[in-house]
Amino acid sequence: MDIVEIYQSNGRAACDELAFVLHAVGIASDVAFTGHHWSLFVGSTDAASAATHLERYRRENPPRRRFIRPEGTHAWAWLGAAAYGSVVLAVAYLAGHRAFAANWLSAGVVDTAAVRAGEWWRVVTALTLHFDVGHLLANLGFGAVFLWLAAQLLGPGIALAGVLAAASLANLLNVFLQPADHVSAGASTAVFATLGLLAAYAWRRRADDGGRWAYRWAPLVAGIFLLAFTGAGGENTDVLAHLTGFVMGAAAGVLLAMRRQPFGVAVQWLSGLAAGALIGLAWVAALASGLAGQ
DSSP states (O other), X not given: OOEEEEEEESSHHHHHHHHHHHHHTTXXXXXEXXXXXXXXXXXXXXXXXXXXXXXHHHHHSOOOOOOOOOOOOOTTTHHHHHHHHHHHHHHHHHHHTTGGGOOHHHHHSEEHHHHHTTOTTHHHHGGGOOSSHHHHHHHHHHHHHHHHHHHHHHOHHHHHHHHHHHHHHHHHHHXXXXXXXXXXXXXXHXXXXXXXXXXXXXXXXXXXXXXXXXXXXXXXHHHHHHHHHHHSOSTTOOHHHHHHHXXXXXXXXXXXXXXOSOOOHHHHHHHHHHHHHHHHHHHHHHHHHHHHTO
């Protein structure tokens, strides 16, 4: 009996799938590698019937749309973690030594009443301040790891700018949710903003992948569990700041995941420098205001 090739593919799995379909309707077939690709063969007398069944199968089972972004991990991702750690440590050193004869803690914490009165810089400067060494070391460790992971996906400049924007907006939102006498500081808002960004970014990327719901939702569920496990306990924990940080970071992650092309080197540098400039400008404003009030 003569045989006819009715389908070919670069991989065997696709041919095996269609062979199973033909077997289900009683049509014998054979899968073989021809030297360049895999082929599905049927007898010449079954060719027309097989083609009809396969066409019907394709109409009833269209291929899932896949969202593929042409980007890999960034070789310079460590710069994001290094920049984060450098800023946190530098501010801790300067604040501890009361550089420029200024009280850095008083000038830079999120004082709810002061921010409401117009001292906008506090929502930025507070991200670089800590009340004690334990708080500093915890945020330094977790933040560096999370920033490195975010920079692997987005590049160091975009990761730093995205996290800073999300965390600053989270502090601003927190100001209008907390009582007027509330005071807070710490990079933990940025740490949880980074966690939210990572979780939502991975979730959004998988949402268009066509996989099962457990595969698609796993990153977001894992992020929420980490938030609950690490961000809702301990003495003097600002749970609301952690929650708003995660939510704002998640919003940033969804927005960034919508971009189909990787960010260029120039954009990475500009974004990183813009983040550094915003922190520097905020501290200049904070110290100037603090010295003027002495």
